[in-house]
Every structure is written in structure tokens, then in C-alpha cells.
Amino acid sequence: MKLYYSAASPYVRKVMMTAIEAGLDKKIEAVPTVVTPTKPNADVARDNPLMKVPTFVTDGGEVLYDSRVICEYLDSLHTGRKLIPISGGERWRALRLQALGDGILDAGILTRYETFLRPEEKRWPDWIQGQLRKVTQGLDAAEQEADAFDSQLDIGQIAIACAIGWLEFRKPAGDIRSGRPKLFKWYEKISRRPSMQTTVPKG
Amino acid sequence: MKLYYSAASPYVRKVMMTAIEAGLDKKIEAVPTVVTPTKPNADVARDNPLMKVPTFVTDGGEVLYDSRVICEYLDSLHTGRKLIPISGGERWRALRLQALGDGILDAGILTRYETFLRPEEKRWPDWIQGQLRKVTQGLDAAEQEADAFDSQLDIGQIAIACAIGWLEFRKPAGDIRSGRPKLFKWYEKISRRPSMQTTVPKG
Numbered sequence: 338m339k340l341y342y343s344a345a346s347p348y349v350r351k352v353m354m355t356a357i358e359a360g361l362d363k364k365i366e367a368v369p370t371v372v373t374p375t376k377p378n379a380d381v382a383r384d385n386p387l388m389k390v391p392t393f394v395t396d397g398g399e400v401l402y403d404s405r406v407i408c409e410y411l412d413s414l415h416t417g418r419k420l421i422p423i424s425g426g427e428r429w430r431a432l433r434l435q436a437l438g439d440g441i442l443d444a445g446i447l448t449r450y451e452t453f454l455r456p457e458e459k460r461w462p463d464w465i466q467g468q469l470r471k472v473t474q475g476l477d478a479a480e481q482e483a484d485a486f487d488s489q490l491d492i493g494q495i496a497i498a499c500a501i502g503w504l505e506f507r508k509p510a511g512d513i514r515s516g517r518p519k520l521f522k523w524y525e526k527i528s529r530r531p532s533m534q535t536t537v538p539k540g
Numbered sequence: 541m542k543l544y545y546s547a548a549s550p551y552v553r554k555v556m557m558t559a560i561e562a563g564l565d566k567k568i569e570a571v572p573t574v575v576t577p578t579k580p581n582a583d584v585a586r587d588n589p590l591m592k593v594p595t596f597v598t599d600g601g602e603v604l605y606d607s608r609v610i611c612e613y614l615d616s617l618h619t620g621r622k623l624i625p626i627s628g629g630e631r632w633r634a635l636r637l638q639a640l641g642d643g644i645l646d647a648g649i650l651t652r653y654e655t656f657l658r659p660e661e662k663r664w665p666d667w668i669q670g671q672l673r674k675v676t677q678g679l680d681a682a683e684q685e686a687d688a689f690d691s692q693l694d695i696g697q698i699a700i701a702c703a704i705g706w707l708e709f710r711k712p713a714g715d716i717r718s719g720r721p722k723l724f725k726w727y728e729k730i731s732r733r734p735s736m737q738t739t740v741p742k743g
Contacts, residue, residue, distance in 0.1 A: 374667065374670045376670070386681040387643040387674050387678055399632065399633075401635075401636050405639070410632055440606065468577065471590050471591060475589045478589040
């Protein structure tokens with residue numbers, strides 16, 4: 338299996354954490370890849386016309402993206418406890434929590450593009466403010482739910498953990514710990530897992 | 541069941557098409573909703589901190605988002621042929637195609653925000669060009685696959701159809717038909733379904 342990989346991408350981290358928790362990481366060839374919205378990457382484009390990471394190729398040569406699809410595929414390959422509960426309320430809760438984590442990240446990443454990639458004179462404060470509100474409200478919602486985060490790891494928790502890890506790596510929203518004691522108590526605990534420790538963002 | 545609804549949103553359309561194809565649309569109360577990235581919407585925020593549509597509330601009061609999660613939930617509620625194949629290669633292909641449709645839309649919507657919502661002097665040609673390249677390459681990939689689109693509808697085809705419908709509604713990429721005869725032959729056919737005809741974008 339092959340993964341277009343970036344050590345700075347929180348969506349790649351979601352895939353790698355899932356692979357590690359599923360015991361599949363040794364079977365994945367990670368191909369270092371640089372993508373940025375304003376520069377085409379012809380190598381990635383051959384497999385994914387959207388030119389994003391993570392992009393994944395199965396042993397059978399089938400291409401899969403995006404991170405949600407890859408994570409679900411990996412979760413189907415092992416016989417241990419599933420990271421995406423198979424059915425019922427547990428499944429919808431985990432998938433909705435994953436969408437929350439991904440949504441916080443989408444807004445955080447748009448903020449970073451605006452404040453880092455875009456030429457300074459073309460930055461739009463209303464846009465930044467709107468995206469940061471999503472980040473802040475999203476984290477506040479996670480704080481309210483943190484007590485209920487199951488001790489059993491699932492894809493929702495993985496997504497929230499990757500979102501927090503990336504927000505603390507790139508800091509588009511500044512300090513995010515203040516006023517969220519339950520969330521960060523849980524985050525400290527999940528951060529001790531090997532799947533978190535070996536995927537700390539770099540770059 | 542309740543759906544925060546906008547007749548212009550292609551992601552809401554995906555949910556509505558899924559509901560109609562699953563025979564569930566009559567059970568959904570559609571709540572007209574306006575969201576835009578630069579203005580908070582406190583009503584939506586109560587249920588979804590990301591303040592996006594579609595946001596969905598089950599009969600049991602559980603909140604679900606985003607469109608992928610809602611579509612899968614709806615698909616679990618009926619006993620007919622599933623729009624998201626249950627397992628195997630069919631499932632991964634349909635989910636990857638959905639990710640392609642959603643990714644084309646994400647890039648198209650970012651282009652529209654840049655060329656419509658953002659003040660003119662703050663628009664960045666490199667950003668527009670980068671997003672439009674994703675749209676163009678994504679549609680070209682769909683053209684290459686269109687022959688293989690199964691006559692049986694699935695969530696991947698729904699997503700691609702919603703992407704095309706929205707691109708022709710807002711036109712952020714101009715004419716998209718030229719050079720894609722197979723894709724648009726298929727699109728003309730899928731467009732005759734009641735689930736497409738009753739969800740034509742407006743607004």
C-alpha cells in the first residue's frame with residue numbers, strides 16, 4: 338500500500354494514526370509529498386486530480402482519497418476492535434465527531450493560508466474572523482463533549498486529536514487551551530499513545 | 541427529522557437527493573437557512589458549531605453533520621437498494637467518487653468566495669488559478685470514468701451530479717461541457733431523475 342505523505346498534514350496524520358492503531362503501518366510505503374493550493378503537483382495529480390494529501394493506493398492498485406475514505410478502508414482490513422463503530426448510535430456519534438474535527442481543521446487551514454500563504458495586502462480580516470469563529474466554536478463544542486469521549490479510541494477522537502495537534506503546531510488561532518480544561522485533560526491522555534507520539538507534526 | 545436547508549447549497553442537494561432516492565424526503569422538515577463564511581448564524585451554531593449547511597437533527601434529537609454523515613445515516617434507514625454499497629470494491633469506488641465530487645465542489649466554492657464574496661482588491665489570482673485547476677482536473681477525471689458509471693445510482697454519482705449542477709448554476713469555472721462528452725451524456729440522463737429535477741439549485 339502506498340500513501341502520498343506529508344509530516345505536516347493533519348489529514349495524513351489521521352490516516353497514519355488509524356494505520357498504527359490498526360497494526361497496518363508497516364505495510365504502508367509513505368511517499369514524501371509537498372502540495373500547496375497555488376502550485377500544481379503533477380505526481381499527485383496522476384492519482385488524485387484534486388492534488389491533495391493524503392492520497393492512497395491499495396495493493397490492488399486502486400486509488401483512494403480523501404482521509405475519511407482511506408481511514409475507513411484501513412479499518413476494514415484488520416480484525417481488531419474497529420475504530421469506526423460498525424453501526425448504530427455509536428457509529429453516527431463517531432462520524433459526526435470526525436466531521437467536527439475535520440471541520441475545525443478546514444477552518445484552521447483556511448486561516449493559515451490567509452495569514453501565511455496569501456500576499457499581505459490581499460488578506461481579508463472578515464474571512465479570517467469567520468474561519469476563526471468556526472475553530473473557536475468547534476473547540477468549545479469538543480470541550481462540552483470531552484467528558485463523554487469514550488475510553489475506547491474511535492475515529493472521532495482521532496480527528497479531534499489531530500485537529501488540536503495541528504492547531505498547536507501552526508498556531509493559526511493562538512492559544513487554544515485556555516477555558517477548555519476537560520478537552521485538554523483528555524488530549525494529554527490521548528497524546529501518550531504511540532500512534533500520537535510517532536506522528537507529531539513536523540515541517 | 542429536521543434539515544437546515546438552503547436551495548443553493550450543493551451539499552444540501554446531495555442530502556435531499558439521497559432522501560428522495562431513499563423514499564424519506566416526506567419525513568424531513570426543511571428549515572430555510574442562510575449561512576455565509578463571514579457572518580455568524582446563531583441558529584445553526586446551536587446545533588453545529590461550524591455553522592454550515594446541511595446540518596441535520598434525527599427524530600431522537602441527535603445532531604449530524606456533514607453531508608457525508610447525513611447521507612450515510614439516511615441510507616441506513618431504508619430497506620431498498622443502498623446508495624452507499626455496503627462493502628468491498630463497490631463501496632470504496634463509490635466513496636472515492638463522492639470524495640471527488642465533494643473535492644470539485646470545495647474548490648469551486650472557494651473560487652466563488654474569492655471572485656464574488658471577497659472585496660475586489662483582495663482577490664488573489666494564484667489562489668483562483670489553483671482552485672480552478674482542481675475543478676478542471678477533477679471534471680477531466682470524471683470524464684475518464686463516466687463510461688464506468690454504473691446504471692445503478694450510488695452516492696458517488698449523486699455527488700458528481702450535484703457538483704456539475706452547482707458549477708452550471710454559479711459558473712465559477714465558466715463552461716465546463718466542452719471536451720467532456722461522456723460525462724455530460726451521463727449527466728443528461730441522471731438529470732431526468734425526479735431527485736435531480738426537484739432539487740435544481742435556486743437562490
